[in-house]
Amino acid sequence: MQLYPEISSPAYVIEQNLLLSNLKLLQRVQQEAGVEIICALKGFSFYHVFPIVKQYLAGSTASSLHEARLAFEEMGMKCHAYTPAYLPSEFPEFMKYASHMTFNSLNQLEQFSSTAKDQGISCGIRINPEYAEVATDMYNPCISGSRLGIRRSDLGSTLPVNVEGLHSHTLCENDSYVLERTLAVIDAKFGDLLHQVKWLNLGGGHLITRADYDVDHLIHVLLTFKAKYPHLHIIMEPGSAVGWQTGFLKSSVLDIVHSAGIDVAILDISFAAHMPDTLEMPYKPRIRNASSEPEVGKPTYRFGGMTCLAGDYYGDYSFDEPLKIGDSIIFEDMIHYTMVKTTTFNGVNLPDIGMIDMHGNYQRFKHFGYESFKDRL
The missing domain is CATH 3.20.20.10 (Alanine racemase)
Known part of the structure; x- marks a missing residue:
């Protein structure tokens, strides 16, 4: 299943309408208090x-x-x-x-x-x-x-x-x-x-x-x-x-491997490098169109990140339909305490940064490459 085909994977994407909703609420507190x-x-x-x-x-x-x-x-x-x-x-x-x-x-x-x-x-x-x-x-x-x-x-x-x-x-x-x-x-x-x-x-x-x-x-x-x-x-x-709840991290399935009865979907992102709070806090991130708790009889997957760190994974999630290589995986609520903590461990590339504006149009603000990795060393 391809979601947001106009957005390259991986990418942090903020949604302007959701940001404005938060800002208006915070402004109300300022004014009334x-x-x-x-x-x-x-x-x-x-x-x-x-x-x-x-x-x-x-x-x-x-x-x-x-x-x-x-x-x-x-x-x-x-x-x-x-x-x-x-x-x-x-x-x-x-x-x-x-x-x-x-x-x-x-x-x-x-x-x-x-x-x-x-x-x-x-x-x-x-x-x-x-x-x-x-x-x-x-x-x-x-x-x-x-x-x-x-x-x-x-x-x-x-x-x-x-x-x-x-x-x-x-x-x-x-x-x-x-x-x-x-x-x-x-x-x-x-x-x-x-x-x-x-x-x-x-x-x-x-x-x-x-x-x-x-x-x-x-x-x-x-x-x-x-x-x-x-x-x-x-x-x-x-x-x-x-x-809070203003955007997502888009990723894609690169491979699906089977290990001791567990289906593991390898993604083009890393929990350790791109979502470190999921491992530090820890907390289980939500995935769009997936159940965060495994459901008997449904296709269930563990998700693995791009780095060689053994613990760079999270699971398990159930879906209505089996995943395929190339499918989009959308991690919800990934705009706070994510991109500010990213690393290029293992030389993994950083996700793009972009915004969906009030009219539904996507604008990519930033794309990373080799120089972003080298400059940190």
């Missing part, structure tokens, strides 16, 4: 659509010099910035692209904040509330011994000089009720310090655009918190929520 929502480039760096994003969101947040420069060049505005440690050699250039800079430690604050403040940059520190509802330790910034953020016990009753904001990021694809409980902890532990700052950044992990997310409750939670701290400017920086 009186907060600022910015796009986290670590989860969504699809810069080809930044001109659209900036029409709805207040800006972006960067985790590195390169992300900050990308935001400045492609979105046309300075970004918020946070990284576990700024490089002294990069810091002068980093400041050119940032309006806000958050520091991960008191050492980094002391080293860089005066210089940043002299350039008109608002400085903050990342706090660790020591509370998170994240199931996977790899994504939990509050595990014992975490290097991310400053604990309340390491701060006095008065914030260090130059600090104008606090930044907390403890969520990972969580809902508004987790945020509500997290805010209660922040209030209890850092409430006295909130009176000393101008802004509070609540980080990312707010999956506002998920179908079952209670947006009205989120707005209520934010308005309630703002009523207690009316002087605070509240910032949220989701990445996944921007790209």
Whole structure:
């Protein structure tokens, strides 16, 4: 079965109408809750659509010099910035692209904040509330011994000089009720310090655009918190929520092999190189026109990637009809935390990047080849 014959395989494809739907919902939260929502480039760096994003969101947040420069060049505005440690050699250039800079430690604050403040940059520190509802330790910034953020016990009753904001990021694809409980902890532990700052950044992990997310409750939670701290400017920086359910990764079946009673379809993509979160999180990606749980009596396949890594596979999926070599396989929801994490391990080529516009027309933005592989080595 051939799907989207006009799109070369493999390719990451964003659908403009779905992106706009997400952006309009995020804009509604901004307007009704009186907060600022910015796009986290670590989860969504699809810069080809930044001109659209900036029409709805207040800006972006960067985790590195390169992300900050990308935001400045492609979105046309300075970004918020946070990284576990700024490089002294990069810091002068980093400041050119940032309006806000958050520091991960008191050492980094002391080293860089005066210089940043002299350039008109608002400085903050990342706090660790020591509370998170994240199931996977790899994504939990509050595990014992975490290097991310400053604990309340390491701060006095008065914030260090130059600090104008606090930044907390403890969520990972969580809902508004987790945020509500997290805010209660922040209030209890850092409430006295909130009176000393101008802004509070609540980080990312707010999956506002998920179908079952209670947006009205989120707005209520934010308005309630703002009523207690009316002087605070509240910032949220989701990445996944921007790209959530906005597009797919098209792939094709190259071969079908039979191994110990299992049919394995070899694809022209790699789970390890092109969808690493499926193995790291882990989670089972959805495939269009397939059942994610094997069904007795139906053709069932395990899918193997292009690399020689033994674990570069996922399965099993059932279909109504047997697969054939050349068939299209569409992995749903593959725009956030996918293309930002790709590698060329084994020299595998990177998927194209493109968009289906509001009129159903496909535009390819980028195609990769040998130079993309060589440039990384």
